[in-house]
Amino acid sequence: MSISEATIDSMIKDLPFPSSTLNALREDVLKAGVSKKEMEEIIEKAMEEYEVSCIEPCDAAGVVAAQSIGEPGTQMTMRTFHYAGVAEINVTLGLPRLIEIVDARKIPSTPMMTIALSKNDPEDYAYHREKTRALAWEIEATKIDHIADVTTDLSQMKLIIDLHEKAMEGRNITIDQVKDKFNEELNVLVNISPDIDNQIVITPGEPSYRELLQLAKSIHNVTLKGIEGIKRVVVRKEGEEYTLYTEGSALRDVLQFEGVDRARTSTNNINEIYEVLGVEAARNAIIKEATDTLREQGLTVDIRHIMLVADIMTCDGEVKQIGRHGISGEKASVFARAAFEVTVNHLLDAGMRGDVDKLEGVTENIIVGQPIRMGTGDVHLVSRKTGRVEPEEIKTEEE
Amino acid sequence: MTKFSLLDHESVPKHEIIAEGELKSVLSKFLIDKEQLPKIKVQDPVSKEIGAAVGDVVKITRKSQTAGEADYYRLVIE
Structure with a gap:
């Protein structure tokens, strides 16, 4: 029953x-x-x-985590660049990427965004190829090289820009916009050529060769349209839904666009996630990026170890690296810090400040040769005397 | 365009400021002081969103791959 x-x-x-x-x-x-x-x-x-x-009390969870991530780490490829399954976008993978994550680099070597599109109704961006394509052009940074040929006319002391009409149409940008943008950014005389279609003539502020050559260089850096730093946008269809992948990352700016699903858009730049979405999202990002990196290499590491690392990196409310300027460098014990890196400096500074080491951690106790306070070493036995034990009795027992 | 709440983002777990009473039971459960909790900055985007002040304790209900759901607490600091 x-x-x-x-x-x-x-x-x-x-x-x-x-x-x-x-x-x-x-x-x-x-x-x-x-x-x-x-x-x-x-x-x-x-x-x-x-x-x-369950983990035993006084177990060295951190050391176990370090070894469990470190050992598979020795099998990772040293330098891999891979197309990560995503069309044409290059991302750092393998050991360099893992190091990048635990070092909490401000900018990863290959920043990349995954932009999900809104899908509230069947006509929405995610299901609409043209709308998606248009949005991609809005986001991708357009430079002058994408839409024009630039020639330097040394005899006339000016730059001649021949815009390609087709390229401009594709990126939905007009000659006036280009002109205004240059005016705004460069502080020079910009004219639309009256005789030839789609031609812009730029004359430097003062007529010198140096100015002209410098100008010829700097116009290549002006972002005419889109978000600075987004070098390329790739549209991919996954199942029914279109998704954008970008080379370069600017999460805060992208979230402002109409048609972007702000709840599902993400980046591989952990620091950016921390700034835009907060410390808890950053913790999730560390876990996700680290597990993805390990999985891609065919290594399985229990997620609990990675969660511990992510928790330690974010426990002070900001993303700290595991290393000299982060976790290891901020330990309370002088000996523990000295054992990690730059030994002499730490000992010298501690000596000058008159620091006291209370020998509470593991490293410092090993250095002075004492039992560490882990496992059985962390248990103190106190016995309650019930009766008086005669010294003679003990003696005889020993003999 | 509707206002977007950070808490709606899929990688931001639920954050809420907890009351004094609940805080006491949490601290006595773990036998710690408030200062021993992990921290969250008051300038953190999510702190701002939920209007947390320095000294508050924020309860975070994480979706965990191992435990299903896990509670975490952070003290709001400068």
């Missing part, structure tokens, strides 16, 4: 399990149909199993 759903719920309600375990237990029990006695037995067994799989 099996018990009802409500009884099961009330029986498992107060168990100390995480919700995923509880749900799995509940589902299985409901499917199988058990009696009250069986249920009690199941709970008892589950509790036993759970306690076995």
